[in-house]
Amino acid sequence: MFKAGKVAIIGRPNVGKSTLLNVMVKEKVCIVSEKPETTRDNIQGILSGEDFQVVFVDTPGIHRPKNLLGKLMVRKAQSSLMETDLNLVLIDAHSGITKEDIEIFNLMPVKLNILIINKIDGIDRRHILPIIEKAHKFNFKEIIPISALKKDGTDLVFKKILEYLPEGFPFFPDDQLTDKNERFIVQELIREKILEITYQEVPHSIAVTVEEMEERKDRENNNIIYIKANIYCEKESQKGIIIGDGGKTLKKIGEITRKDIENFLQKKVFLDLWVKVYKNWRKDPFALKNLGY
Protein backbone atom coordinates (compact mmCIF):
# COMPACT_ATOMS: atom_id res chain seq x y z
CA MET A 1 0.00 0.00 0.00
CA PHE A 2 1.46 3.39 -1.03
CA LYS A 3 0.69 6.35 1.23
CA ALA A 4 0.77 9.95 0.05
CA GLY A 5 -0.49 13.24 1.38
CA LYS A 6 0.01 16.93 2.00
CA VAL A 7 0.91 18.22 5.43
CA ALA A 8 0.73 21.96 6.15
CA ILE A 9 2.94 23.51 8.81
CA ILE A 10 0.99 26.36 10.40
CA GLY A 11 1.58 28.82 13.23
CA ARG A 12 2.53 32.31 14.36
CA PRO A 13 5.63 33.95 12.86
CA ASN A 14 8.97 32.73 14.21
CA VAL A 15 7.78 29.52 15.93
CA GLY A 16 10.10 27.36 13.76
CA LYS A 17 7.91 26.20 10.86
CA SER A 18 10.58 26.52 8.18
CA THR A 19 13.21 24.94 10.43
CA LEU A 20 10.89 21.96 10.92
CA LEU A 21 10.23 21.58 7.20
CA ASN A 22 13.97 21.50 6.48
CA VAL A 23 14.46 18.85 9.16
CA MET A 24 11.62 16.71 7.83
CA VAL A 25 12.88 16.71 4.22
CA LYS A 26 16.57 16.55 5.31
CA GLU A 27 17.55 19.42 2.98
CA LYS A 28 17.46 23.19 3.17
CA VAL A 29 14.42 24.12 1.12
CA CYS A 30 13.18 27.08 3.18
CA ILE A 31 15.07 30.03 4.54
CA VAL A 32 15.15 30.58 8.28
CA SER A 33 15.86 33.67 10.35
CA GLU A 34 15.42 34.99 13.85
CA LYS A 35 13.25 37.82 12.51
CA PRO A 36 9.48 37.18 12.37
CA GLU A 37 7.67 37.10 9.02
CA THR A 38 10.58 35.52 7.15
CA THR A 39 8.55 33.14 4.97
CA ARG A 40 6.31 34.94 2.48
CA ASP A 41 5.07 32.06 0.33
CA ASN A 42 3.72 28.56 0.65
CA ILE A 43 6.70 26.34 -0.13
CA GLN A 44 6.39 22.62 -0.62
CA GLY A 45 9.14 20.27 0.54
CA ILE A 46 8.84 16.69 -0.64
CA LEU A 47 9.97 13.58 1.22
CA SER A 48 9.75 10.36 -0.80
CA GLY A 49 10.33 6.80 0.39
CA GLU A 50 9.74 3.27 -0.88
CA ASP A 51 6.07 3.31 -0.04
CA PHE A 52 5.23 6.90 0.88
CA GLN A 53 5.43 10.50 -0.23
CA VAL A 54 4.85 13.34 2.20
CA VAL A 55 4.48 16.83 0.75
CA PHE A 56 5.14 19.31 3.56
CA VAL A 57 3.81 22.81 2.99
CA ASP A 58 5.70 25.56 4.83
CA THR A 59 3.52 28.64 5.22
CA PRO A 60 3.96 32.30 6.20
CA GLY A 61 3.38 32.98 9.89
CA ILE A 62 -0.21 33.97 10.63
CA HIS A 63 -0.27 37.49 12.11
CA ARG A 64 -2.21 40.75 12.04
CA PRO A 65 -1.09 42.23 8.73
CA LYS A 66 0.27 45.79 8.60
CA ASN A 67 0.28 46.07 4.82
CA LEU A 68 -0.86 44.36 1.63
CA LEU A 69 2.16 42.03 1.59
CA GLY A 70 1.19 40.84 5.09
CA LYS A 71 -2.39 40.34 4.01
CA LEU A 72 -1.28 38.24 1.04
CA MET A 73 1.00 36.19 3.29
CA VAL A 74 -1.76 35.36 5.76
CA ARG A 75 -4.15 34.58 2.92
CA LYS A 76 -1.60 32.15 1.43
CA ALA A 77 -1.11 30.41 4.77
CA GLN A 78 -4.86 29.99 5.22
CA SER A 79 -5.36 28.79 1.65
CA SER A 80 -2.82 25.99 2.18
CA LEU A 81 -5.28 24.42 4.63
CA MET A 82 -7.80 23.73 1.87
CA GLU A 83 -5.79 21.00 0.27
CA THR A 84 -4.02 19.17 3.09
CA ASP A 85 -4.66 15.77 4.64
CA LEU A 86 -3.02 16.60 7.92
CA ASN A 87 -1.76 19.78 9.62
CA LEU A 88 1.05 20.45 12.04
CA VAL A 89 0.21 23.44 14.21
CA LEU A 90 3.35 24.85 15.83
CA ILE A 91 3.63 26.81 19.04
CA ASP A 92 6.67 28.05 20.94
CA ALA A 93 7.35 26.31 24.27
CA HIS A 94 8.73 29.57 25.70
CA SER A 95 5.45 31.44 25.36
CA GLY A 96 3.07 28.49 25.79
CA ILE A 97 -0.38 28.75 24.20
CA THR A 98 -0.97 32.44 23.50
CA LYS A 99 -4.13 34.31 22.49
CA GLU A 100 -2.79 34.46 18.93
CA ASP A 101 -2.18 30.70 18.95
CA ILE A 102 -5.79 30.11 19.99
CA GLU A 103 -6.98 32.32 17.13
CA ILE A 104 -5.00 30.06 14.80
CA PHE A 105 -6.41 26.89 16.45
CA ASN A 106 -9.88 28.28 15.69
CA LEU A 107 -8.99 28.69 12.01
CA MET A 108 -8.05 25.05 11.64
CA PRO A 109 -10.42 22.90 9.63
CA VAL A 110 -11.95 20.02 11.54
CA LYS A 111 -9.60 17.37 10.27
CA LEU A 112 -6.38 15.84 11.42
CA ASN A 113 -4.41 18.42 13.35
CA ILE A 114 -1.29 17.68 15.38
CA LEU A 115 -0.01 20.21 17.91
CA ILE A 116 3.75 20.62 17.94
CA ILE A 117 5.28 22.37 20.95
CA ASN A 118 8.60 23.53 19.49
CA LYS A 119 11.81 24.91 21.02
CA ILE A 120 11.83 22.65 24.09
CA ASP A 121 15.64 22.72 24.11
CA GLY A 122 16.90 24.67 27.07
CA ILE A 123 13.50 24.61 28.76
CA ASP A 124 12.76 22.88 32.03
CA ARG A 125 10.52 19.88 31.27
CA ARG A 126 8.26 20.95 34.17
CA HIS A 127 7.22 23.99 32.11
CA ILE A 128 6.04 21.79 29.26
CA LEU A 129 3.49 19.73 31.22
CA PRO A 130 1.09 22.65 31.87
CA ILE A 131 1.20 23.52 28.16
CA ILE A 132 0.24 19.94 27.29
CA GLU A 133 -2.57 20.04 29.86
CA LYS A 134 -3.96 23.28 28.43
CA ALA A 135 -3.62 21.87 24.88
CA HIS A 136 -5.90 18.94 25.77
CA LYS A 137 -8.83 21.37 25.71
CA PHE A 138 -8.40 21.73 21.97
CA ASN A 139 -9.16 19.12 19.40
CA PHE A 140 -5.67 17.82 18.50
CA LYS A 141 -5.05 14.21 17.48
CA GLU A 142 -1.59 14.32 19.01
CA ILE A 143 0.46 16.73 21.10
CA ILE A 144 4.20 16.38 20.52
CA PRO A 145 6.93 18.45 22.22
CA ILE A 146 10.01 18.83 20.02
CA SER A 147 13.11 20.82 19.30
CA ALA A 148 13.34 21.28 15.54
CA LEU A 149 16.73 22.90 16.03
CA LYS A 150 18.20 19.89 17.88
CA LYS A 151 16.14 17.37 15.88
CA ASP A 152 14.71 16.14 19.18
CA GLY A 153 11.27 14.50 18.84
CA THR A 154 11.17 15.00 15.09
CA ASP A 155 11.36 11.24 14.39
CA LEU A 156 8.18 10.82 16.40
CA VAL A 157 6.52 13.58 14.35
CA PHE A 158 7.43 11.69 11.19
CA LYS A 159 6.17 8.38 12.62
CA LYS A 160 2.82 9.94 13.51
CA ILE A 161 2.51 11.56 10.08
CA LEU A 162 3.02 8.17 8.40
CA GLU A 163 0.33 6.67 10.66
CA TYR A 164 -2.23 9.28 9.64
CA LEU A 165 -1.22 9.62 5.98
CA PRO A 166 -3.93 8.37 3.60
CA GLU A 167 -3.45 5.82 0.89
CA GLY A 168 -2.71 7.50 -2.43
CA PHE A 169 -0.49 8.11 -5.40
CA PRO A 170 2.63 10.29 -5.32
CA PHE A 171 2.17 13.94 -6.32
CA PHE A 172 5.74 14.40 -7.58
CA PRO A 173 8.57 12.33 -9.10
CA ASP A 174 10.52 10.68 -6.26
CA ASP A 175 13.69 12.71 -6.88
CA GLN A 176 11.94 16.09 -6.67
CA LEU A 177 12.63 18.08 -3.50
CA THR A 178 10.39 21.12 -3.82
CA ASP A 179 7.75 22.71 -6.03
CA LYS A 180 9.87 25.88 -6.31
CA ASN A 181 12.49 26.40 -9.02
CA GLU A 182 16.20 27.21 -8.59
CA ARG A 183 15.62 30.89 -9.30
CA PHE A 184 13.17 31.16 -6.39
CA ILE A 185 15.54 29.43 -3.99
CA VAL A 186 18.43 31.66 -5.06
CA GLN A 187 16.27 34.76 -4.42
CA GLU A 188 15.37 33.42 -1.00
CA LEU A 189 18.99 32.63 -0.10
CA ILE A 190 19.95 36.22 -0.90
CA ARG A 191 17.04 37.54 1.15
CA GLU A 192 18.03 35.28 4.04
CA LYS A 193 21.47 36.86 4.29
CA ILE A 194 20.01 40.37 4.25
CA LEU A 195 17.59 39.35 7.01
CA GLU A 196 20.56 38.10 8.98
CA ILE A 197 22.61 41.27 8.90
CA THR A 198 20.06 44.10 8.84
CA TYR A 199 17.74 45.36 11.55
CA GLN A 200 14.41 47.05 12.31
CA GLU A 201 12.41 47.92 9.18
CA VAL A 202 15.15 47.04 6.67
CA PRO A 203 14.76 43.23 6.63
CA HIS A 204 11.01 43.51 6.13
CA SER A 205 11.27 46.05 3.33
CA ILE A 206 13.46 43.80 1.15
CA ALA A 207 12.45 41.89 -1.95
CA VAL A 208 14.89 40.09 -4.21
CA THR A 209 14.51 39.18 -7.88
CA VAL A 210 16.91 37.15 -9.99
CA GLU A 211 17.11 38.93 -13.36
CA GLU A 212 19.61 36.65 -15.08
CA MET A 213 20.94 33.20 -14.32
CA GLU A 214 23.00 31.48 -16.97
CA GLU A 215 26.07 29.32 -17.50
CA ARG A 216 29.11 31.29 -18.70
CA LYS A 217 32.89 30.84 -18.98
CA ASP A 218 35.19 32.68 -16.58
CA ARG A 219 38.64 34.03 -17.55
CA GLU A 220 40.23 30.61 -17.09
CA ASN A 221 37.55 29.07 -19.30
CA ASN A 222 35.84 27.29 -16.40
CA ASN A 223 32.06 26.99 -16.33
CA ILE A 224 30.37 29.32 -13.87
CA ILE A 225 26.80 30.34 -13.22
CA TYR A 226 26.37 34.08 -13.67
CA ILE A 227 23.57 35.41 -11.48
CA LYS A 228 22.35 38.99 -11.64
CA ALA A 229 19.91 39.86 -8.86
CA ASN A 230 18.14 43.02 -7.75
CA ILE A 231 17.65 43.80 -4.10
CA TYR A 232 14.67 46.12 -3.65
CA CYS A 233 14.10 48.26 -0.59
CA GLU A 234 11.60 51.05 0.03
CA LYS A 235 13.77 54.10 0.85
CA GLU A 236 17.06 55.72 -0.12
CA SER A 237 18.16 55.48 3.52
CA GLN A 238 17.62 51.70 3.44
CA LYS A 239 19.60 51.46 0.22
CA GLY A 240 22.46 53.21 2.00
CA ILE A 241 22.32 50.69 4.87
CA ILE A 242 22.35 47.69 2.53
CA ILE A 243 25.26 49.01 0.49
CA GLY A 244 27.18 50.19 3.57
CA ASP A 245 30.30 52.37 3.82
CA GLY A 246 32.18 52.08 0.53
CA GLY A 247 30.00 49.08 -0.42
CA LYS A 248 31.20 47.06 2.59
CA THR A 249 27.85 45.58 3.59
CA LEU A 250 26.80 44.63 0.08
CA LYS A 251 30.16 42.96 -0.44
CA LYS A 252 29.66 40.92 2.72
CA ILE A 253 26.13 39.93 1.65
CA GLY A 254 27.54 38.87 -1.72
CA GLU A 255 30.34 36.79 -0.24
CA ILE A 256 28.26 34.77 2.21
CA THR A 257 25.38 34.32 -0.22
CA ARG A 258 27.63 33.15 -3.05
CA LYS A 259 29.01 30.32 -0.92
CA ASP A 260 25.49 29.26 0.00
CA ILE A 261 24.28 29.35 -3.60
CA GLU A 262 27.35 27.38 -4.74
CA ASN A 263 26.51 24.78 -2.12
CA PHE A 264 22.94 24.62 -3.33
CA LEU A 265 23.68 24.54 -7.09
CA GLN A 266 26.91 22.52 -6.69
CA LYS A 267 28.53 24.87 -9.21
CA LYS A 268 30.81 27.92 -9.14
CA VAL A 269 28.82 31.14 -9.06
CA PHE A 270 29.45 34.76 -9.99
CA LEU A 271 26.96 36.91 -8.11
CA ASP A 272 26.14 40.37 -9.39
CA LEU A 273 23.98 42.25 -6.86
CA TRP A 274 22.20 45.57 -7.47
CA VAL A 275 20.32 47.58 -4.84
CA LYS A 276 17.28 49.56 -5.97
CA VAL A 277 14.56 51.62 -4.35
CA TYR A 278 10.96 50.64 -5.07
CA LYS A 279 8.84 53.06 -3.04
CA ASN A 280 6.09 51.47 -0.90
CA TRP A 281 6.16 48.19 -2.80
CA ARG A 282 4.63 46.33 0.13
CA LYS A 283 1.44 48.40 -0.19
CA ASP A 284 1.16 48.42 -3.97
CA PRO A 285 -0.69 45.54 -5.67
CA PHE A 286 1.09 46.15 -8.97
CA ALA A 287 4.53 46.23 -7.36
CA LEU A 288 3.78 43.08 -5.36
CA LYS A 289 2.87 41.24 -8.53
CA ASN A 290 6.00 42.53 -10.24
CA LEU A 291 8.14 41.21 -7.41
CA GLY A 292 6.52 37.79 -7.51
CA TYR A 293 4.07 38.01 -4.58
Ligand SMILES: Nc1nc2c(ncn2[C@@H]2O[C@H](COP(=O)(O)OP(=O)(O)OP(=O)(O)O)[C@@H](O)[C@H]2O)c(=O)[nH]1
Ligand atom coordinates in the same frame (compact mmCIF):
# COMPACT_ATOMS: atom_id res chain seq x y z
N1 LIG B 1 16.04 27.24 20.38
C1 LIG B 1 15.37 26.88 19.29
N2 LIG B 1 15.26 27.73 18.25
C2 LIG B 1 14.59 27.32 17.16
C3 LIG B 1 13.98 26.04 17.08
N3 LIG B 1 13.36 25.95 15.88
C4 LIG B 1 13.58 27.13 15.25
N4 LIG B 1 14.32 27.95 16.01
C5 LIG B 1 14.78 29.31 15.69
O1 LIG B 1 13.65 30.17 15.63
C6 LIG B 1 13.85 31.20 14.65
C7 LIG B 1 12.69 31.17 13.65
O2 LIG B 1 12.73 29.97 12.91
P1 LIG B 1 11.96 29.83 11.53
O3 LIG B 1 12.04 28.39 11.14
O4 LIG B 1 12.44 30.85 10.56
O5 LIG B 1 10.48 30.18 12.01
P2 LIG B 1 9.15 30.32 11.13
O6 LIG B 1 8.04 29.83 11.96
O7 LIG B 1 9.35 29.68 9.81
O8 LIG B 1 9.05 31.90 10.98
P3 LIG B 1 8.25 32.77 9.85
O9 LIG B 1 8.68 32.30 8.51
O10 LIG B 1 8.71 34.16 10.14
O11 LIG B 1 6.80 32.58 10.12
C8 LIG B 1 15.20 30.90 14.01
O12 LIG B 1 16.17 31.71 14.64
C9 LIG B 1 15.43 29.43 14.32
O13 LIG B 1 16.80 29.06 14.38
C10 LIG B 1 14.13 25.15 18.20
O14 LIG B 1 13.67 24.01 18.22
N5 LIG B 1 14.83 25.64 19.27
Ligand SMILES: [Mg+2]
Ligand atom coordinates in the same frame (compact mmCIF):
# COMPACT_ATOMS: atom_id res chain seq x y z
MG1 LIG C 1 9.28 30.47 7.94
